[in-house]
Amino acid sequence: MSLKPQQQQQQQQQQQPAAANARKPGGGGGLLTSPAAAPSPSSSSVSSSSAAASSSSSSSVAAASAGGGRPGLGRGRNSSKGLPQSTISFDGIYANMRMVHILTSVVGSKCEVQVKNGGIYEGVFKTYSPKCDLVLDAAHEKSTESSSGPKREEIMESILFKCSDFVVVQFKDMDSSYARRDAFTDSAISAKVNGEHKEKDLEPWDAGELTTSEELEALENDVSNGWDPNDMFRYNEENYGVVSTYDSSLSSYTVPLERDNSEEFLKREARANQLAEEIESSAQYKARVALENDDRSEEEKYTAVQRNSSEREGHNINTRENKYIPPGQRNREVISWGSGRQNSPRMGQPGSGSMPSRSTSHTSDFNPNSGSDQRVVNGGVPWPSPCPSPSSRPPSRYQSGPNSLPPRAATPTRPPSRPPSRPSRPPSHPSAHGSPAPVSTMPKRMSSEGPPRMSPKAQRHPRNHRVSAGRGSISSGLEFVSHTPPSEATAPPAARTSPAGGTWSSVVSGVPRLSPKTHRPRSPRQNSIGNTPSGPVLASPQAGIIPAEAVAMPVPAASPTPASPASNRAVTPSLEAKDSRLQDQRQTSSAGNKENMKPNETSPSFSKAESKGISPIVSEHRKQIDDLKKFKNDFRLQPSSTSESMDQLLNKNREGEKSRDLIKDKIEPNAKDSFIENSSNCTSGSSKPSSPSISPSILSNTEHKRGPEVTSQGVQTSSPGCKQEKDDKEEKKDAAEQVRKSTLNPNAKEFNPRSFSQPKPSTTPTSPRPQAQPSPSMVGHQQPTPVYTQPVCFAPNMMYPVPVSPGVQPLYPIPMTPMPVNQAKTYRAGKVPNMPQQRQDQHHQSTMMHPASAAGPPIVATPPAYSTQYVAYSPQQFPNQPLVQHVPHYQSQHPHVYSPVIQGNARMMAPPTHAQPGLVSSSATQYGAHEQTHAMYACPKLPYNKETSPSFYFAISTGSLAQQYAHPNATLHPHTPHPQPSATPTGQQQSQHGGSHPAPSPVQHHQHQAAQALHLASPQQQSAIYHAGLAPTPPSMTPASNTQSPQNSFPTAQQTVFTIHPSHVQPAYTNPPHMAHVPQAHVQSGMVPSHPTAHAPMMLMTTQPPGGPQAALAQSALQPIPVSTTAHFPYMTHPSGEACVCRGRRAPQSILLAQVEWQAGPALQAPHLRTSKTRQSVHSRDCDDQFSVRA
């Protein structure tokens, strides 16, 4: 209580006697006030509660400011400090970082302040001012007598010590690291620990009596890690009354497997076992298991220097007993297993790493035997690989598949099925249903699941294509390559399809996106090439990937068509194609085409296989092989019929030609029939082609029946389905099965309902082809819309010609199967096979779309799907035209063209279709000139357009056609399709597209619809419109797709379309309103007059498309331009500008916009066609929704 110190320096102390010295009644405003007070005599020692309350930082700041405010009030201050600092800058000790740091670090610590008179005050250091005035909270003067602590009344709230008043301040036992922010860093912790923990004295352990002890061993051998769960539960219950609700069955999280003896279950179980065996027998699996179950300790494996080989690991002992083995090498040994295995099988063959993986995966599914290792690989790598490089991988797979027979067959088929359908499903189906089942499942799945299902189909097709490709891969590949556009187009489609498959699967796995993208890219390339060089395009898209893509392209095609059948067939083809494989890889596109073609053939076989396929996988394989053989024969037979066209094609591709021929034959017949007989004929023709013998008749019948049904329902979906339905039936069945888990038959039945007879037929032998012919469905569609049917027929025919590139046809078949049900069938009546492919493509696209929509990638994905669809369609169309006029082209390049077109993607396809109309109206030649595929399409389209098929054309023309149809169907049968087999596919697709990928698919659909509407408006004009529309649509499509890679392709496709139908296009464009931005001039001129309304939509489409194109342009502006060339280029450019905007926003948005536009277009077009209107309305709604969403 000695006041001396304070008194000496502080008047206040004098005023306030001793004890009170520190205590000051309510503090001032805070340190600021306190400081201010400090100057004044009365407040020499200020203890402000507020100051205490204030945070150290704030208080310190306040103090600082205060310090600044009072210049040299304190005695010592005046002299020493005397530096009134007005600036904001830190004053006094605040400018001394180290002083600030040390003082701040001791804030909150107890301290003892010794004042000049010797008195010591103890308190909690609160803060300090710039002038080093200190504030202590809860301070009291320490009595000299070391007694107990201060009494409550002795403690002052806070005391301010001016710097001149204290001599020494002591902070005891300060932990310098206490306030460090990095208190929890390793360094901080270790530093602390190191400081605190002087090394503990080590005590020798005395085992005591346990020297030899078993107890010790028991401890060492006690593997139990901690408490047993039951012990824990018991303990908690006994000690805390906590009763665990743990149920070892995890019933809350899982559903117990209901075992029954149903065929379905047994199949599934068998499939599961098979898969398990495959997985467990895989080298990779073993390698990984070995890693997991390695008994060696970390030290043994990585750090120990092992000198006793005998006791330790066999590895070391065997090879290098006493030698030290670097950990890395040890691992390598293990790893080598997997890699070697993986590589060995199909990977090596495929040539492309990605390919192998897929192939393996696929193969695994499809080919149990061969697939095992690969499967394993797939299991691990395959899927992943697809995901990473969707497009590349898919292609690669397909390609690889084509290239390497084994991979192809196995991979293509199974992969699709598996990917699409969830792993479990595919297996079951494959095993149970054999190839057919997978296919059916695939389609169904595709429909139900969208992408997955699509993929399956696509994969299936791809396989088929592969097979065909394998056969004619070289020639086709060459042709494709040479014709890059066609081949690429075909290949792209195939690739897309396959990619889609891969993507789908990948999508399922997550890869889809990539694949879509890749597809898109391809498509862009195709588009770019599309004009000419689908191949180049492909290459370009693939650029880095090109090889892969090329390969992929083929593969896809192969995979798509072959799908399930393809796998089997693919194998055979692949064998044949082996030689060509190398070429195929390059020619992949061509191969893809071929494969596609084959797929068509294969599809039948698949269907057959499926029918047969009841037996397990093995049987399936056999069946597939048989089917493939049969298909080959069939194809050949078909080729014979279409041998002429085929021959041309053959020039380019041998086997591919064969397949193509077959396809062509089919197509031609179909086309012819369709042309002649319209839909019915077409369907029959298609049916024939698709499933040469059996299915055709049945299919035709069914198709016809379906056709009517379809017409009634919404022909496109259901009726189209008819043709495709057969194929689709299988697929759908498969899908349905997958969905339902039911066998193919059930699904088939379901599908049959709509096309009763068809489903069964299709499922059985002809299913593929039948589906292709699903043309029946097509017919059905045709019936509803005779024109359509006919067009469809033409399209089918075209498709068949397309087969020129076997891949293409196969693709179609494949698509058909999936697609067929709804649109494909209707369309395919003529083109049934194609339709299926288209549908598949669409499905793929849809799937793609879905993935894309699902994720950012979706766009890309969608484009691929579109592309694939388009491709498929285009092929069909091409086939048709080719048969008529362009056949040569197709033969020579059509495949390529198709592929390009396909690559161009749906849009391309659409353009082709449109183009076809245009060709029809104007001249197929034009299309041909631009792109044979287009020409081909044009032809088909023309028929369609002329007759009524607009919708069909649309469907056909655009890959989206299927979607469009689906949409139309959706509109017509919005969802009825789903229920109905035929309808379901499309409907599902549509629904899927709409639902899952509303925006993407809708867009396309809308576009297509719009296009269709245009077509409807006036056949020729429509055709032109279509072309225009297509062109636009393609653009739109492209935009969406373009956003990613597809757009590019689309743009090209569009461009091509435009070029092709410049005249026509112009009419369509006349719609200028829409086109206004773009191009309009060209298009508008022609289009406007003819179909203002429709044009308007078209314009929208165009505008949007431009966006896509632009995007494409942005990405690969050149490509689009080349494709579109003159007139189109303008569009492209303009579009690009527009598109740019869209893109700027976002690819998806652009797509959406495009879609919207398309929808708008359809709405306008609606007047022309009721169906189209309905569709348009639906689309418009969708568009609106989309817009809203986008907005």
Place this chain on the structure above:
Amino acid sequence: MAAPPGEYFSVGSQVSCRTCQEQRLQGEVVAFDYQSKMLALKCPSSSGKPNHADILLINLQYVSEVEIINDRTETPPPLASLNVSKLASKARTEKEEKLSQAYAISAGVSLEGQQLFQTIHKTIKDCKWQEKNIVVMEEVVITPPYQVENCKGKEGSALSHVRKIVEKHFRDVESQKILQRSQAQQPQKEAALSS
């Protein structure tokens, strides 16, 4: 008294000085502010804790015989950022503790009781003075003279736990005393502390 040194101190230097109270101070320079003539030194912890140190803030105006034992030319280590909020909360809790302790003292609690209270408080925050009794966790009551046997409450983990703390506290206190008596035996001290 005041013999302002006309020289600067470099961080890290060992400085010795004598205050106006004839107290000899020595430590490592942590900071020095010329204008305010404030010198911060870091000295070995008076309690002997290895990782702790005593910080002295010396007003050189009242110090004489300042001499630099050895200078340090090396650049001082960088300053670590400080967690101000942590410091602020520490200041708050310290203050509260002191006030609560003062409250107890004012109630006439023995030094042993106060020390025990602080020891317990380090481990269990939920303790307070109730008259002269220490109430821990509302369950255990420790009455003067605050020995282990004075811990009363419902038999259970809480009581046994508190008893352990109390037992250890007095054991430590004993060791502390021994250490103080024989300061030469640092190790024991540490051992006791650490234990």
